[in-house]
Each structure stands twice: as structure tokens, then as C-alpha cells.
Amino acid sequence: MEEVKLGTLTDRKIGYGIVQPGASVPNGVPVIKVNNIISGLRCKKDLESTSLENDAKYKRTKLLGGELLISVVGTIGKTAIVPKSFAGCNLVRATCLIDIKDELLTSWVKYYIDSPKGQHYIHENLNTTVQPTLNVKSLVEMPIPMYSSEYMDKVVSILKSLDDKIEVNRKINENLEQQAQALFKSWFVDFEPFKNGEFVESELGMIPKGWRVYNLSEFLPVITGKKDANVAKGGAYPFFSCSQDFGWTDDYSFDGNAILVAGNGDFNVKMYNGKFEAYQRTYVLIPYNPQYTAWLFYAVKYHLNEITSAARGSVIKFITKGNLADFRFPAPSNIVKAEIIEKFDYIRRMVASNERESRRLATLRDTLLPKLMSGELKVNEVKI
16 A cells, blocks of 8 residues: 555645625526535425536536535535536636546545544644645545555445445435325315315315314324534434534433434424434424324425425524424314324335434444555455
8 A cells, every 4th residue: 555645646736715705696607615515416496506606707617517526614524426417507706616537536435534533634734724625735645545456446436336326226216205295285285086086175175075174283292302413423323403413412401213404504304213412493393193204394494494484583594393293284073083194104204214214324334444444454345
């Protein structure tokens, strides 16, 4: 094994993107930001755009596809390889371009940067004068371990096979979630299975006979998370905030199959099964009857825009417990006998199974990564 400086492997000079991309403009050039790297580069439509004039000033970071990107401001050290479909995009100042023509080396460098040793180098070399930033010079001089092409190829193949399976599971779950939303709309919004039946008047308009309008609070309590976050690094249980999984804690207040609603900022809804704690403005919904959980999750998810339309706040929009508890929607009077409930539960069980497998694969990848990168573990010893 030998070490080389990262800057010696690149085709173009390592550099950051557009310093002032401005507000997103129609028909502009899509630009990749840190949050895009974190969430995954899946669709160009997810990107904001800068003007053609801004893009023209930064031809040095114009993307062709296949380049390695790394975040250097804010959440530092996150990486992504640019899909070919993102050719023509550009970057912002908080991201850096690492253009290595060899695909194997690109993947090898990505996995090394993702490894504990690579992350340690990054955080040891941060400039913290104003805000934490990783300088280009530190990236250029970053030592990269090099082995034989055969060894690096096998390591990349092993790690990539795990990432590919995780991505397959994500796509399957995305499709399942779309099916569930379509099913909910068909049944509880468009009433398609009941088109030929009798309808009656309600406060929400015409609904099938035998249905009534419910408050969400009839199915579950709306509970708020803690005001004070006491997050323990490496704790045993997830700690959720409105923006994302906030961290980990050794304490927990909730244990069960719960619906979590982010009550401010970018409103969103997710499900979690197990022990956890939640931060203020994260609302926890645990149905009185567990068999309703999946159905109510899709109900809240589908109607989230309606629920949050009553949001308050001039700077950061937020919803109250009442906005959730008092939300009204139609359902069969004897909902427990509606076979549709089981269909939603089946979809969620499939999604949860794929998520569990992906977490297991991610743990396996993260365990193998430092051992394979250091040569401690031989590739023929790895069984997946």
C-alpha cells in the first residue's frame, strides 16, 4: 500500500462552485447544493437553478456526470457521485468538485472519504475562523491509500453491491408509498369503489351512505415532544426533531408504532416503530387501536397540506396540536370492518421490512468499510 495526494488523481483542479447563485430562476441552470448531496442525487427536477450568467462564470465546475462531489460548508464531508443524467448542472460554493476520470478510482476515493479515517482527516483540517469550512488546499493534500487495481476493484464491488441493494429497496418503497397514496385517494377522497352507491350530505360535502365525518382525535391523542433536548452521542434510541432525525438519546418517552409529524419548517410525516424521544414541535400520534396506524399514517400524509394550511408564524410557520386533533375527514362508520385497512397495513409492513434490511446492509457496509480500506480484512473473507 502507498499513499498519494488526492490532487494528483484529478483531471480538473479541485474547486468549489458558484459563490452567489442567487434565488432559483426559471429556465436556468440546475445547481447542486449540500442538501441535494445529503438526500441523494436522484432527479434534476429536485434542484434549484441559477442564471445563465452565473453559470458562465463557473465553467470550471460544469458537470459532465461521473464526478465526485463533497460538501465543504455546513454539513461537511458528505459525498455523492454525479449521475450521467445530471450532465450540464453546476455547483454552489458549499460543495467541491473532485473530477477523477477513472470510475474505479472515483468510487474508491468516495468510499475512503466516507470511512472513519477519511472523515477524521476532514474534521482535523477544518477552518473554524468564521464557520466550519473545509478548504480546497486540505482536499488537494488529502492522503489517499492506494492498493492494486484488482484489490480496489473487489473492495468497490463489495461496497457498491450493498449500496445498490439499499437503493433498490428505496425505489421499491417509493413505489409502495405511491401505491398507498393512490389507494387512499381512490377510497377516501374520490370514493371510487362507491360511485354506484347512495351518497348523503355531510359538512365536507357528499359522502357514501354509511360513512361519517371524524376528528383525528377520535382515533389518537396528539402528544408534543420535549422542550429541552438532551441528546446523548451514541445513545440507544433515536431522537427526532422537525427537520430530521436529530440524534440519539439514552432515554425514551415513547414505545410503539407511532406517526411523527414535523410541526414547523418543512412539514413532513413519517412512521417509526420502537423506543424513541421527540423534540418540541414534533407531534407524536400513537393510535388507540394499533390496527389503524398505517391507515391513519396515509390519511395524515395525504391531507398534510390541508392540515398545515392553518399554520401560523411570520418567520417559521408552525401548526398546533389543535390543527391535528381537530382535523376532520370522512370514513366508514364501522371502519374496523373495512378491508382496506388491512391493505394499508400490508403495504407498511412491506416498507418496514425493506427499511430494516437497508439498515442492516448499511451497518454491514459501515463495519466493512474501514477494514477493507486499511487492508485489515481480505476481500475473499467477506460474505454478504
